[in-house]
Amino acid sequence: MLLKRNSTLTMIMLLLLLGIIFPFQNCAPKKAQEERGSDSGLSSLYAYFMYDYNSKPSVYSNTALVFPTDSIGNFAKFKVMGMIAPADGSSGIVTYTVDVTDDHGNTICVGDSGTLESDVQNFEFQCLGTVAINKANVILKTTFNAQTETFKTTFIK
Amino acid sequence: MEDNHQQLLHFIPMAGDLMFLNKIFIILTILLSLSAQAENVSLIPIFSTANWIAGLNIPLRVSGLEVVPSALISFEVVSGSLKTEDCRFMQDPYIPQNFLLKCVSDGTISIRVILKTASTLQPNGNPIQLNYGPLVIKKIAGLKLPSPGGGGGGEIDPDLIAGQELFTSNCLSCHTKTAKQGRSSAQITDAITANMGGMGTLTGLTSLQINQISKYINAP
Numbered sequence: 001m002l003l004k005r006n007s008t009l010t011m012i013m014l015l016l017l018l019g020i021i022f023p024f025q026n027c028a029p030k031k032a033q034e035e036r037g038s039d040s041g042l043s044s045l046y047a048y049f050m051y052d053y054n055s056k057p058s059v060y061s062n063t064a065l066v067f068p069t070d071s072i073g074n075f076a077k078f079k080v081m082g083m084i085a086p087a088d089g090s091s092g093i094v095t096y097t098v099d100v101t102d103d104h105g106n107t108i109c110v111g112d113s114g115t116l117e118s119d120v121q122n123f124e125f126q127c128l129g130t131v132a133i134n135k136a137n138v139i140l141k142t143t144f145n146a147q148t149e150t151f152k153t154t155f156i157k
Numbered sequence: 158m159e160d161n162h163q164q165l166l167h168f169i170p171m172a173g174d175l176m177f178l179n180k181i182f183i184i185l186t187i188l189l190s191l192s193a194q195a196e197n198v199s200l201i202p203i204f205s206t207a208n209w210i211a212g213l214n215i216p217l218r219v220s221g222l223e224v225v226p227s228a229l230i231s232f233e234v235v236s237g238s239l240k241t242e243d244c245r246f247m248q249d250p251y252i253p254q255n256f257l258l259k260c261v262s263d264g265t266i267s268i269r270v271i272l273k274t275a276s277t278l279q280p281n282g283n284p285i286q287l288n289y290g291p292l293v294i295k296k297i298a299g300l301k302l303p304s305p306g307g308g309g310g311g312e313i314d315p316d317l318i319a320g321q322e323l324f325t326s327n328c329l330s331c332h333t334k335t336a337k338q339g340r341s342s343a344q345i346t347d348a349i350t351a352n353m354g355g356m357g358t359l360t361g362l363t364s365l366q367i368n369q370i371s372k373y374i375n376a377p
Contacts, residue, residue, distance in 0.1 A: 042321070045245065048259065049247055049257050049259055051249075057249070060204075060257075064210065064213065064300050065300075066297070069299055081300075083204050083206065085203045085216070086203075087216070087252055087255060089203055089218045089220075089255075121204055
């Protein structure tokens, strides 16, 4: 009987050990994509993400530009798309303006402005620019909770 | 009768057994509370879209757990057509709760990240594993992606980057950024000189490096 009790206790101990170890399996640091390297490693990581904030971001944004594939005379339709969302994960109101300019700040395509709220986080518009444009800067200005941010993104055809 | 009495005695737990069973109950309760806590922690997308575009950032936020700065231990693509090398993952240095994911190719992915925690529910700082996905990442015909170096919200302070790295490698094992906010370079130097909490091992840090650490921990 004593032997039986001991084996039962051993089983319980083993099950407990398994219970402790199981939740933490695969928790050991892996070499895959370790993102904490040297200063230059961190800088290149920020460059990869184009993370240029120098203070706490109020919003995250993405912008993309579709260069025209066909033209009407000397003009062609560009398409600008973007997404903006509060960085705190809330669904507050974000106002924005978008300008499309050359390197000297001259408008090359009429921009857009608007308000995003609730679940709407996307904007998209088309504008007319000259066919010869091979490089454009999309300047996105956002305001959320009285904090204004400016994002300049360069696109090359 | 005597035999029956002896057999009955074997089934009555002794006082030592009762203490042992009590310990088992406590351990099981702790394990259950840990697993319940882990179930409530998740990665959620900040953009409410299902149309992810290759080459653009995918911001994600950890919900259900206060994330410490420099928490990322590892990131990997666990399934899908893309590989870990096709994507990268970073923690927002200003908002530790947020992370950015970016994949340069189109395809599907499910990711797994392992983060350090300092949650009160995990006082021993055990890492936590979070999964997210599957995500479908597409390419759009004719879409031009931003050119690197195109700029964003301004220039990031290089001292802040250096400070974060120094803090991670020298301080994070004992201190969180939030807990040490307000500490000046002089206070850090004094703590090293006085060997407070064994900080004497950091005498190799230069005054520039200490300034960078101070700048980082006092950044918003």
